[in-house]
Amino acid sequence: MNRRVHDAVAAGYNSGSGIIADKNREVAQHLAERLRPRPGPLAVADLGVGDGAMLAQLAALGLPLEMTGLDVSAAMLRLAQARIPLKAVHAPAQRAREVLPAAAFDAVLAHFILAYVDRHTLLAQARDLLAPGGVLSLVTTTEEGGGPFFEGLDRFFLTSRNPLKRAMGRLCERGIAQSHVPKSYASLEAEIRVAGLVVLRRDTMRQHITFENAEDAYRFGIEEGWAANFLAMPGVPVRAAQALARWGTRQATYPFSFTQVIEMLEIGVAPTGSATEDGG
Ligand SMILES: C[S@@+](CC[C@H](N)C(=O)[O-])C[C@H]1O[C@@H](n2cnc3c(N)ncnc32)[C@H](O)[C@@H]1O
Numbered sequence: 001m002n003r004r005v006h007d008a009v010a011a012g013y014n015s016g017s018g019i020i021a022d023k024n025r026e027v028a029q030h031l032a033e034r035l036r037p038r039p040g041p042l043a044v045a046d047l048g049v050g051d052g053a054m055l056a057q058l059a060a061l062g063l064p065l066e067m068t069g070l071d072v073s074a075a076m077l078r079l080a081q082a083r084i085p086l087k088a089v090h091a092p093a094q095r096a097r098e099v100l101p102a103a104a105f106d107a108v109l110a111h112f113i114l115a116y117v118d119r120h121t122l123l124a125q126a127r128d129l130l131a132p133g134g135v136l137s138l139v140t141t142t143e144e145g146g147g148p149f150f151e152g153l154d155r156f157f158l159t160s161r162n163p164l165k166r167a168m169g170r171l172c173e174r175g176i177a178q179s180h181v182p183k184s185y186a187s188l189e190a191e192i193r194v195a196g197l198v199v200l201r202r203d204t205m206r207q208h209i210t211f212e213n214a215e216d217a218y219r220f221g222i223e224e225g226w227a228a229n230f231l232a233m234p235g236v237p238v239r240a241a242q243a244l245a246r247w248g249t250r251q252a253t254y255p256f257s258f259t260q261v262i263e264m265l266e267i268g269v270a271p272t273g274s275a276t277e278d279g280g
Contacts, residue, residue: 006073012223015053040064048113052080111139123195145259175230201266
């Protein structure tokens with residue numbers, strides 16, 4: 001995935017309200033409880049650190065953190081460094097274990113990066129980074145609340161008589177196909193087990209979202225980055241892709257509502273011998 005897309009998203013990234021803010025508050029509370037008994041300082045690596053708001057929330061709870069943030073976007077890393085004392089690593093999460101020390105982190109965070117990073121790769125990288133007894137905090141949406149999106153895609157675009165709208169629909173499908181967001185919690189949990197990991201805690205957050213108009217849809221999908229994959233069109237400048245997205249959001253009818261289902265997991269390394277045969 002394309003760094004310039006995420007640099008563009010950094011300009012409008014919103015961790016101050018909505019899904020990201022609610023997720024950060026809740027995850028930080030639970031993670032702090034889990035980490036508090038461990039002797040400090042606590043090494044934490046955030047893969048896809050974004051603007052650093054999650055680490056800032058954790059640090060505000062009084063934990064003695066040594067924070068490392070990895071991201072493909074230099075603009076995101078600058079935002080994070082302006083917020084917290086951070087060792088910034090400009091690299092993709094797919095290469096985390098090449099650029100970060102093995103078995104060194106009390107906590108590894110991976111929040112909302114499964115849209116860009118293959119699940120198997122991410123779980124394997126994170127597992128190798130964890131110190132003994134360390135925890136992986138994995139947060140992701142699933143496709144469970146996505147029904148209205150797929151219906152809208154069909155109704156407004158893919159089955160339209162207008163060839164431009166149908167082409168738009170295919171571009172959306174292309175963006176969706178690039179994502180590694182799991183279908184359901186059950187499918188993700190099976191992959192976690194195969195990776196030799198085990199879910200220690202699961203919280204599910206359901207956020208009801210309504211777009212009153214095209215502006216709302218554009219702000220959510222493009223400015224805040226929830227549909228960032230749409231912008232990653234080979235050979236198309238981000239500004240042109242943004243203009244296309246703006247046109248696209250005007251073709252739907254509003255209000256448009258859906259539910260984001262968000263899984264917030266604490267994951268540990270499974271005791272030896274408990275991995276399934278697939279996982280070795
Ligand atoms: C939706 S934001 C989430 C940011 C943060 N984790 C949070 O929960 O607020 C996704 C972040 O992942 C970064 N990213 C995208 N692809 C990545 C990759 N392959 N490796 C590392 N970071 C990536 C983006 O630049 C962005 O900062």
